[in-house]
Amino acid sequence: MFNLHNEDVSKLRFGNLEVAYKFYCWFAKMNGFAVRKGQDVRNKDGVLVQKTFVCNLEGYRKDRRDLTEVTRKRGPKHETRCGCSARLRVHIDIISGLWYITIFSFEHNHYMLTEKHCGLLAAHRKLTKSDQIQIKNYGQAGIKVAQMIGAFANAAGGYDKVGFLKKDLHNQIQRQRKETSSDAKGAVKYLLGLRTKDPLMCPFVVFSGVNHHNQTIIFATAAVSNEVEGTYVWLLEQFLLAMKGKAPVSVITDGDVAMRNAIRRVCPNSYHRLCAWHLLRNAMSNIGNLEFIPYLKKCMLGDNDVWKFEKLWNEMIDKFGLQDNSWIKELYQKKKMWSTAHIRGHFFAGIRTTSRCEAFHSHMGQFVHSKMNMTDFVKQFNRCVCYFRFREVEADFHSQYGNAVLQTPLRSLERSASKQFTHEIFCLVRSVLKKVSLISLCDTQEMASFSIYSVTKYQDEGHVCRVSHSPSNNEFKCSCLRMESIGIPCEHIVAIMVYLDTVEFPTNLVLNRWSKFAKDSIRGNVNDGSHYWDSHLVARHANLVHLSKEVSDLAYKDVDDYKNYLDYLTNEITRLKSKYVGDNGPVNLNGPVEVDNILNPSCARSKGGGPSSNNTTAGRSRRPGTCGGCSQVGHNIRSCPNLAEDGEFPAASSVQSMSVRLSGNNYEGYVNTR
Known part of the structure; x- marks a missing residue:
C-alpha cells in the first residue's frame, strides 16, 4: 500500500482543482479505493474557496426497498456505502492562487481492493477522447462489441490494461446513437x-x-x-x-x-x-411422436428415486407400445449414463x-x-x-466488492452465505433459502451419535427426504444427495438448520470450488499464470499507453510534428530492441520461433458434416473431361479430329460422341448418338 505522511502532504500545492482531484484519484487507485467529489464552500462573492473529495463509500444508501420490491424487476445492487470518513480537503491561497491541503484523512472502515480489482471501480474506468473516436469508427465499420473490446485489449497489452469494461463500451455506443438521428443506415451486418x-x-x-x-x-x-x-x-x-x-x-x-x-x-x-439434449433430439427422430417427449423428460430429468423411475419407465413403454423398439431397449441399457435417478450423488455441478x-x-x-x-x-x-x-x-471483483442486500427472512444464514459463496453461487443458495418455508418436519429419530430428521414438501407428502445431523462435527447429509450432485445444500438440510437454530453455514456445506477463497491455495504457486499481478509493471505500462495516446492525439494534426515524432519513435524502438539483445534477453522480440518437422494438418470434416474430401470419389470413377467443340472425351478442342479445315464443326445433328472410362490398363467406350 502506498502511504503519504501528513508532513509530506502539507507541503503539496496544486495549480487548480482538477490537478488536486487527479492526485487524489491516483492515490486512491494505488491504495484500493475510489474518490467522489464532495461539498463546496464559497465566499460571499460566490467564489469557490474550498473543496472536499471523499471516499466513494462515504455516506449510506437510502432505504427504498418498500418502493421497489413490487415494481423492480431486477434484484437490488450490492450495498457499498458504509459511512467511510476518509477524505481530502483543499483550500485556496488567495495571494498565490494555489490550492493547499487542509485535511487529509486515511481512516477507512472497509476492505481495500487489490489493484487489479480497484481498476474496475467506476471512478477509475475512463473513456478518453481518442477511445470515443475509435469506438465510433469501429461501429461504422460494423464491428461488434466483443471485437471492439478485443481490439482495445490487443492495443493496450491485455484486457486488464484497457481502462474500461464491456458495459462502458455499450453505454458509449448508446450515447453516440442518441447523438445521431438514426443508426440503422450505418449498421453493417457481421458474419455470424x-x-x-x-x-x-x-x-x-x-x-x-x-x-x-x-x-x-x-x-x-x-x-x-x-x-x-x-x-x-x-x-x-x-x-x-x-x-x-x-x-x-x-x-x-x-x-x-x-x-x-x-x-x-x-x-x-x-x-x-x-447429453440430455442430444438424447431428446434422437428420441424425436427414432420415435416420431411428440407426445412421447414429455414422458421421457420426466424419466430423464425428474427428481425421482430409482423405484419411481422404473415405474414411470414401464408406464411410458406400455402407453406408447414400445416393448419391441430396439432404440428404447438400447437407451434403457444405458440408463446409468442419463437418468437423474441413477446419476444422483455424482458431482456434475448441475450440468446436464x-x-x-x-x-x-x-x-x-x-x-x-x-x-x-x-x-x-x-x-x-x-x-x-x-x-x-x-x-x-470481473466476477471476483463483484464477489468481493460490497455486501449483498438481504432478501429472505433467514437473514443470518443469508448473510453467512453471502460472505462465503461467490456472488453467482450465492444467488443459487438464496433461491434455496426461499424454499425453506415449503418444508415441514414430520419425524425425528435419535441415534447414538447422530439424529435423523424426516421432512416433506408442501403438498408432496408422499415424497419423504431424510436428513442426518452429527452434532460432534456439525455435519449434515440428505437422502436427496443434491449436495453431492451439485455442491449446494438443499432446502431439506437448510430446513433442519433452521429447526436447530443454526446461524452460519457449516464448512462441510461450503465447497471450496464454490467459495470466494477457491484460488487462495494456489495463488502463491502460480507466479506466471493468470493469478500473477505485478502492480508496478501494470502502472508503468498503463502510464506509457496513456501518454502514447495523448502524443498521437496531438502530433498527427501537424505534418512536421508527425514526421518528427515518427522518426523519434522509430529510433527509440530500435534502441530498445538492441538493449534487450544479449544473454539474458531475447535476440528478437518479435521474431518467430523456428520449428522443424511440423507439417500442415490434412483437411477433415467433423462428424455430422458429411464425407471428407478424401472419400468423395470412393466407390465411383471421376467424370472424364470432354472436348469443348464436339463434347467427346479423350481430347480437347485444339486437337479435335472432328474440326473441319475451315475451323467449323459439322452440324449438331450428325455429330457422334464417345464416352470413355478408364478400366485397368484398357479403355472401354460406348457410342451415343446425339
Missing part, C-alpha cells in the same frame, strides 16, 4: 458464426468446465485430423499428462461411440454422462447437457471465421480464451 460444414476446418476438441463463479472455462484444446477412438485415446492421455495425472471426476459428451470407448479406456473412474460447449462455440464465432489459416485461428482463439479469463477477474 462458423460454417458448420466447412471442409477446410479441422475438427477442434475443447475440454471445458466451470470455475468457482459457475462460468465456462477452458482446460485444454486440440486440433485433430480425425475423430476415431485411437485419436481420442491419445488425446485423453495427453490431457492427463498435462493435468499431472488428475482425471476429471465427471464427463458429459454426446452419444459418440468412439469418444465413449476412449473415456472408458483412459478415464475408467470418471463418471460419464450423456453440452450446451455450455455449444455456447462457447457460438462465442468463438465472434473471433474466428472459416477463411482463417491455422496460425490466425490459434491467435484469435487465444484472444477468446483471454477474454473468458478476464470475465473471471
Whole structure:
C-alpha cells in the first residue's frame, strides 16, 4: 500500500482543482479505493474557496426497498456505502492562487481492493477522447462489441490494461446513437458464426468446465485430423499428462461411440454422462411422436428415486407400445449414463447437457471465421480464451466488492452465505433459502451419535427426504444427495438448520470450488499464470499507453510534428530492441520461433458434416473431361479430329460422341448418338 505522511502532504500545492482531484484519484487507485467529489464552500462573492473529495463509500444508501420490491424487476445492487470518513480537503491561497491541503484523512472502515480489482471501480474506468473516436469508427465499420473490446485489449497489452469494461463500451455506443438521428443506415451486418460444414476446418476438441463463479472455462484444446477412438485415446492421455495425472471426476459428451470407448479406456473412474439434449433430439427422430417427449423428460430429468423411475419407465413403454423398439431397449441399457435417478450423488455441478460447449462455440464465432489459416485461428482463439479469463477477474471483483442486500427472512444464514459463496453461487443458495418455508418436519429419530430428521414438501407428502445431523462435527447429509450432485445444500438440510437454530453455514456445506477463497491455495504457486499481478509493471505500462495516446492525439494534426515524432519513435524502438539483445534477453522480440518437422494438418470434416474430401470419389470413377467443340472425351478442342479445315464443326445433328472410362490398363467406350 502506498502511504503519504501528513508532513509530506502539507507541503503539496496544486495549480487548480482538477490537478488536486487527479492526485487524489491516483492515490486512491494505488491504495484500493475510489474518490467522489464532495461539498463546496464559497465566499460571499460566490467564489469557490474550498473543496472536499471523499471516499466513494462515504455516506449510506437510502432505504427504498418498500418502493421497489413490487415494481423492480431486477434484484437490488450490492450495498457499498458504509459511512467511510476518509477524505481530502483543499483550500485556496488567495495571494498565490494555489490550492493547499487542509485535511487529509486515511481512516477507512472497509476492505481495500487489490489493484487489479480497484481498476474496475467506476471512478477509475475512463473513456478518453481518442477511445470515443475509435469506438465510433469501429461501429461504422460494423464491428461488434466483443471485437471492439478485443481490439482495445490487443492495443493496450491485455484486457486488464484497457481502462474500461464491456458495459462502458455499450453505454458509449448508446450515447453516440442518441447523438445521431438514426443508426440503422450505418449498421453493417457481421458474419455470424462458423460454417458448420466447412471442409477446410479441422475438427477442434475443447475440454471445458466451470470455475468457482459457475462460468465456462477452458482446460485444454486440440486440433485433430480425425475423430476415431485411437485419436481420442491419445488425446485423453495427453490431457492427463498435462493435468499431472488428475482425471476429471465427471464427463458429459454426446452419444459418440468412439469418444465413449476412449473415456472408458483412459478415464475408467470418471463418471460419464450423456447429453440430455442430444438424447431428446434422437428420441424425436427414432420415435416420431411428440407426445412421447414429455414422458421421457420426466424419466430423464425428474427428481425421482430409482423405484419411481422404473415405474414411470414401464408406464411410458406400455402407453406408447414400445416393448419391441430396439432404440428404447438400447437407451434403457444405458440408463446409468442419463437418468437423474441413477446419476444422483455424482458431482456434475448441475450440468446436464453440452450446451455450455455449444455456447462457447457460438462465442468463438465472434473471433474466428472459416477463411482463417491455422496460425490466425490459434491467435484469435487465444484472444477468446483471454477474454473468458478476464470475465473471471470481473466476477471476483463483484464477489468481493460490497455486501449483498438481504432478501429472505433467514437473514443470518443469508448473510453467512453471502460472505462465503461467490456472488453467482450465492444467488443459487438464496433461491434455496426461499424454499425453506415449503418444508415441514414430520419425524425425528435419535441415534447414538447422530439424529435423523424426516421432512416433506408442501403438498408432496408422499415424497419423504431424510436428513442426518452429527452434532460432534456439525455435519449434515440428505437422502436427496443434491449436495453431492451439485455442491449446494438443499432446502431439506437448510430446513433442519433452521429447526436447530443454526446461524452460519457449516464448512462441510461450503465447497471450496464454490467459495470466494477457491484460488487462495494456489495463488502463491502460480507466479506466471493468470493469478500473477505485478502492480508496478501494470502502472508503468498503463502510464506509457496513456501518454502514447495523448502524443498521437496531438502530433498527427501537424505534418512536421508527425514526421518528427515518427522518426523519434522509430529510433527509440530500435534502441530498445538492441538493449534487450544479449544473454539474458531475447535476440528478437518479435521474431518467430523456428520449428522443424511440423507439417500442415490434412483437411477433415467433423462428424455430422458429411464425407471428407478424401472419400468423395470412393466407390465411383471421376467424370472424364470432354472436348469443348464436339463434347467427346479423350481430347480437347485444339486437337479435335472432328474440326473441319475451315475451323467449323459439322452440324449438331450428325455429330457422334464417345464416352470413355478408364478400366485397368484398357479403355472401354460406348457410342451415343446425339
